[in-house]
Amino acid sequence: MERTDWPLLRPAPGQWICADHGTIDRPYAGVVLACPNCLVGLLRTVLVRGQVMYREEAPERCAGPEQHLLVADAVLVGWIGCPCNASGGHRSWACRSCGDVQSWPPHDVAAAQPYFGPGAGDRVPGMVS
Ligand SMILES: [Zn+2]
């Protein structure tokens, strides 16, 4: 699997890009629009003062009962370190009004589990399953 060759992309505003899979025509609709191949949140191609930029997809509203709009100062963008995926964690969006936290990509419980196979006892002394 080749990584996206950024300089070779012919960016058009409104395009969705995955760093690993290039231009995505049919995004997967998760908490944010995501790459259907790897579920990583997509980058949206936007023009800012004539310059092409890639904006990270983010949820529009919080998932709390009041569904606050997550614009600029209303949201705290963060990162939850986690071994369950190749990117090493989850992007998180915390609503400053109600504290609701959304994250993406979804947590993979199976992939995050410690290793219990042959030799596990030697590597992780004292670990209880
Ligand atoms: Zn991808």
Ligand SMILES: [Zn+2]
């Ligand atoms: Zn909220």
Ligand SMILES: [Zn+2]
């Ligand atoms: Zn995880």
